[in-house]
Amino acid sequence: MKLQAVIAVGFKIDNQRAVQFRxxxxxxxxxxxxxxxxxxxxxFKLGHKLTNQYFEEQLVRIREIRESERMLYQ
Numbered sequence: 001m002k003l004q005a006v007i008a009v010g011f012k013i014d015n016q017r018a019v020q021f022r023x024x025x026x027x028x029x030x031x032x033x034x035x036x037x038x039x040x041x042x043x044f045k046l047g048h049k050l051t052n053q054y055f056e057e058q059l060v061r062i063r064e065i066r067e068s069e070r071m072l073y074q
Contacts, residue, residue: 007025010025
């Protein structure tokens with residue numbers, strides 16, 4: 001998997017850019033662990049286009065979570 005390779009290389013290299021990368025990865029992992037989600041604020045601030053497909057995918061995921069919660073309490 002490409003993402004795993006990028007992360008592995010980022011943790012093996014020892015230069016300033018790699019240090020920045022490791023700090024970024026740790027921040028993302030921390031936010032995900034504490035909040036349960038991570039948002040790319042900069043992407044939204046820069047005006048990257050959000051498509052209907054993006055919102056539909058989010059709605060599907062939220063509905064699945066809510067459905068599993070309902071089953072838990074029955």
